Amino acid sequence: MTTQRQTPPTNPRLDAVPAYKQGRSAPAGASKLSSNESPHPPLPSVVSAIADRLGSIHRYPQMAAPEIIGRLAARYGVDPALVTVGAGSVELAAQLIHAVAGEGDEVMFAWRSFEAYPSLVRIAGATPVMVPLDAEHRHDLDAMLAAITDRTRLIFVCNPNNPTGTVVGAAELERFVAAVPQDVLVVIDEAYVHFDGSTYFVDAASATDPERGAGLELFRRHPHVAVLHTFSKAYGLAGLRIGYAIAPAAIAEAQRKVAVPFGVTDLAQAAAVASLDAQDELAVRIGEVVVQRDRLHGVLVAAGWPAVASEANFVWVPAAERTALLDELLHAGGVVARTFPGEGVRISAGSALDIDRVEAALAAQTILTADVREEATA
Ligand SMILES: *Cc1c(COP(=O)(O)O)cnc(C)c1O
Numbered sequence: 001m002t003t004q005r006q007t008p009p010t011n012p013r014l015d016a017v018p019a020y021k022q023g024r025s026a027p028a029g030a031s032k033l034s035s036n037e038s039p040h041p042p043l044p045s046v047v048s049a050i051a052d053r054l055g056s057i058h059r060y061p062q063m064a065a066p067e068i069i070g071r072l073a074a075r076y077g078v079d080p081a082l083v084t085v086g087a088g089s090v091e092l093a094a095q096l097i098h099a100v101a102g103e104g105d106e107v108m109f110a111w112r113s114f115e116a117y118p119s120l121v122r123i124a125g126a127t128p129v130m131v132p133l134d135a136e137h138r139h140d141l142d143a144m145l146a147a148i149t150d151r152t153r154l155i156f157v158c159n160p161n162n163p164t165g166t167v168v169g170a171a172e173l174e175r176f177v178a179a180v181p182q183d184v185l186v187v188i189d190e191a192y193v194h195f196d197g198s199t200y201f202v203d204a205a206s207a208t209d210p211e212r213g214a215g216l217e218l219f220r221r222h223p224h225v226a227v228l229h230t231f232s233k234a235y236g237l238a239g240l241r242i243g244y245a246i247a248p249a250a251i252a253e254a255q256r257k258v259a260v261p262f263g264v265t266d267l268a269q270a271a272a273v274a275s276l277d278a279q280d281e282l283a284v285r286i287g288e289v290v291v292q293r294d295r296l297h298g299v300l301v302a303a304g305w306p307a308v309a310s311e312a313n314f315v316w317v318p319a320a321e322r323t324a325l326l327d328e329l330l331h332a333g334g335v336v337a338r339t340f341p342g343e344g345v346r347i348s349a350g351s352a353l354d355i356d357r358v359e360a361a362l363a364a365q366t367i368l369t370a371d372v373r374e375e376a377t378a
Contacts, residue, residue, distance in 0.1 A: 017122045020115070026336040031357050033348040034338045036162070036192075036314050038236030039292075040285050040351075042271075046237070049274035050267050061266035068272045072244055075276070076216060082246055084255045085272075087263040089191060089230035089243030092255070093156070094120045096226060096245065099254035100185050101126040101153040108147060109156035110139045112163060112343070114189065117156055126153070137164040137308050137316065141176045154185045159215070160192045163338065163346035164318075165310025167196055170214035174221075182224045185251065188215035190227060191243075192312035194234035194286050195293065219246055226251060231268075233313060234286050235275045242268040289313050293349035296358060300347075303362035318344040325365070333361020 026032035065085045073080040086092040093116065101107050103125040109117045111130035121128040131147050134140040139157060148155075157176070160167045168176070177186050193215070215227035230243035242264055247255065275282065296315050300307035305326065308316045319326045320343065327339040330347070335357050338346040347358065 013122060013125050017119045020119060030334045030336050031350055031354040032336050033314075033350050033354060033358075034336050034346075035238070036233055036312070036346075036348045037238050038233065038285065038313075039289065039349075039354060040236055042236060043275070043278050043281055045278050045281075046271050046274045049270045050240075053266050053270045056266065059266070060262050061264060061269060063262055065264055065269050068242075068244075068269045068276075071273060071276050072246075076246065078219075078246055079249070081249055082252050083244055084247065084252050084259070085242060085244045085264045085269070086259065087241040087243075087268075088232055088238075089189070089228040089245070090116050090120075091241075091260070091263060092228055092243055092245040093117070093187070093189065094123070095255040095258050096185065096187050096228075096247065096251065097121055097124045097126065097154060098258040099251050104151065105153040106149060106151045107154045107156070108144060108152055110144065110158065110161065112340070113156070113158045114162045114191075117158075127151075133161070133164065133166075136166065137161075137318065138166040139168050141168065141172060145176065145179055148180065148184065152184050154187060155180060156187050156189055158189045158191075160196055160310070160312040162191065162312065163314065163340070163344075164308055164316040165192075165312040165314060166308065167311045170217070173214050174218060177218050177222050177225055180224065182222075185224055185226060186218075186222075187226045187228060188218065190215045191230045191233055193229070195290055195313045196311040197290065216246065223248055231272050231275060234289075235272075235282060236285070237268070237271050237275065240265070240268040240271050242272050289349050292352060292355050295352075296347060296349055296355050299355065299359045299362065303359075303365065305362070314346050314348040316344060316346050320344070329365050330358065330361050333357055333364060335361055 068085060069080050069083045072083050086095060097107055097120055101124055105126045106129045107121040107126050108129040110133050118128045129147055131140060131144045157168060180186055219225045219227050226245055226247035228245050232238040293310055293313060293315060297307050297309060300315060300317055305317050317326060323339060323342055323344055326345050330337050
């Protein structure tokens, strides 16, 4: 008998799954504007809440996460059974897909949108249906409605959209949800809802709470809507991994079945609770990020780049054939952004210093062009 060494075959459905690419890491001293993180270090109250729990990390966390789930349920006036937590909302997106879709089913989303969607769908054995954004880099809701088939099980609406920063307004979204058959789950991914000051709120009352975006109102009014929120972006807890979903009871129950047990640590739960206690401080920080985002947009436009007005904590520059040039300029100026070759660059809104750097980096090109022009006329 031959004893040739052979590795067991991997699941063939993984052949179509691209490896998840993290935002490029930045060399020491560079501005890391590649992952839409908060430029602010954690709040002292959050650090101290985490420190208080360090002495019990030999214990498993409470799987039901009663404190944070109780707080969220009370905040939104929903039954705690409808709230689930996960290791970042990306885990909840995976849970929702697994809860409703499998082999032969379709999961729809706009493209370009959140890079994790295609992989998560493929891993579940389902087929991603990617509907191009419109000419203004917004969701094309009519095209999405037209793409629904009897195999469609779930539709993501990323709002504001990553990486374009555009939003679907509350009224448009309401019309869309009402037109989607009720056996299709509409998942409204509001990772960036806190940064949106525009069209996204259903009424004046909801606009006073940065999280009460259209998603929750639609969840209340329709039986086939779920909402995803995360503590990673506006709350600055990206490194701790905690997000939550609010979903219809049967869907939430299915999510709990597919969840990886003990995926959300006690430290993350404590940090999330402490963050809910620090809303006012966080609101100030969010306001600062919004100021820098708008400044970033202005700086790009002034330098001649086709930046898209954003309602998130980043700005999309659909630079097309000039993408490599923009990437190079930013890199040379000590700024690391997220580049999609041939398509564009997404730059996160960092601190004032970070945006100063972007401004200086872009100015280098004007000088470069001026040099070339001088040479040409000499
Ligand atoms: C960052 C992001 C998330 C979630 O990130 P987590 O850190 O996993 O909570 C979800 N959706 C979109 C669109 C994002 O950009």
